[in-house]
Amino acid sequence: MLNELKTFIAVSQYGTFSGAGARIGLTQSAVSAQMQRLEDELGFALFDRTGRSATLNDAGRETLALAEEMMTLYARLSERGAVAAESGMVRIGAIASAQVSFLADALARFRDDRSGWRIRVVPGVSLSLLAQVDSGELDLAVIIKPPFALPAELEWRTLATEPFVLLAPKALARKQPSWRELLRSAPFIRYDRASFGGRLVERFLRRARLNVQDAIELDELQGIVELVARGVGVALIPDTVGLGKWPATVTALELGDATFHREIGLVLRPQHSRQAVASALADCIGTAAGA
Known part of the structure; x- marks a missing residue:
C-alpha cells in the first residue's frame, strides 16, 4: 500500500x-x-x-x-545508511519462457553480487506484467514487446529476437512438407490471440491470406508443443530457448522469406526508489540472455 x-x-x-x-x-x-x-x-x-x-x-x-x-x-x-542500499526487495515479472531459460542464470549472478537483496518473481502474460510495471507494482519485467508504443515513463531493452516456425507432427510433415499447405489443411493449435505473441500470429495469417482450421487456443507454449507432439494439429510458435529441444515426434518447419519474429525484452521504470538495484538486475538479465 x-x-x-x-x-x-x-x-x-x-x-x-x-x-x-x-x-x-x-x-x-x-x-x-x-x-x-x-x-x-x-x-x-x-x-x-x-x-x-x-x-x-x-x-x-x-x-x-x-x-x-x-x-x-x-x-x-x-534511514539505515549503507545498509539500506544493500538490502531490500526487488520485484520482477517474467513470462513463462524466460523463467525456464536465461532468468535463472541472471538471478544467480545478481545474488552473487547483492546477497542482501531478496527477489520476488511474479509470473504472468506480457500485457498484465507491463501494466504492473507502469503502476509501480513491479520494478521491471521480461515480456514480449507490445504492438503499441510504451508510455514515455518506461524504458525498453531488447534481449532477444526469436523467429516463428511451424511445429507439426513428424508423420504429418512427411506426407505434406509444405508449411503453407499444412496450415490450410491441418487442425490449428492457436497461440492465444489475447497475448502479444498470439497477435503476431494473427497478423501473419492475415498478411499471408491463410485460412486455418482452429482447433484449440491457449497461451502456454509448452502446452502447445505437447499437443503437437500428440498429433492434435500444427502450430505457429517462436523458436525460443525456453522450450528446449523439440520432442522426437515433432518437426519444426522454417517459414523462409515469410518468417516473422517476436522480440523479448525488459521493461522498467527508470525513476523510482529502487532504480539502482533494478538497473543492476536488468544488466544481469541482459548478460544472461546474451550468453
Whole structure:
C-alpha cells in the first residue's frame, strides 16, 4: 500500500491525476488505478471528482494526515545508511519462457553480487506484467514487446529476437512438407490471440491470406508443443530457448522469406526508489540472455 499512499499524497499536492503522474513518473491511468485500489482497500472514497480535478473529501483529508504520518515513519525506518542500499526487495515479472531459460542464470549472478537483496518473481502474460510495471507494482519485467508504443515513463531493452516456425507432427510433415499447405489443411493449435505473441500470429495469417482450421487456443507454449507432439494439429510458435529441444515426434518447419519474429525484452521504470538495484538486475538479465 506504500506506493498507493505516496501517489495519494502527490495527488493531494498537485490536484489532478495527470499532474501527480507527471511529478512521480507515472501515467494518468496508472495513478487512477492506484487510487482505485487504495479506495477499494480502505472501503471509502477519498475524492470529490469534478471534471479533471480530484478534490479531497472529508474522509480524504483525514486519510491524508495519517498517510503523511505513515510515510514519515517509513522514511525513518529506511534511514539505515549503507545498509539500506544493500538490502531490500526487488520485484520482477517474467513470462513463462524466460523463467525456464536465461532468468535463472541472471538471478544467480545478481545474488552473487547483492546477497542482501531478496527477489520476488511474479509470473504472468506480457500485457498484465507491463501494466504492473507502469503502476509501480513491479520494478521491471521480461515480456514480449507490445504492438503499441510504451508510455514515455518506461524504458525498453531488447534481449532477444526469436523467429516463428511451424511445429507439426513428424508423420504429418512427411506426407505434406509444405508449411503453407499444412496450415490450410491441418487442425490449428492457436497461440492465444489475447497475448502479444498470439497477435503476431494473427497478423501473419492475415498478411499471408491463410485460412486455418482452429482447433484449440491457449497461451502456454509448452502446452502447445505437447499437443503437437500428440498429433492434435500444427502450430505457429517462436523458436525460443525456453522450450528446449523439440520432442522426437515433432518437426519444426522454417517459414523462409515469410518468417516473422517476436522480440523479448525488459521493461522498467527508470525513476523510482529502487532504480539502482533494478538497473543492476536488468544488466544481469541482459548478460544472461546474451550468453
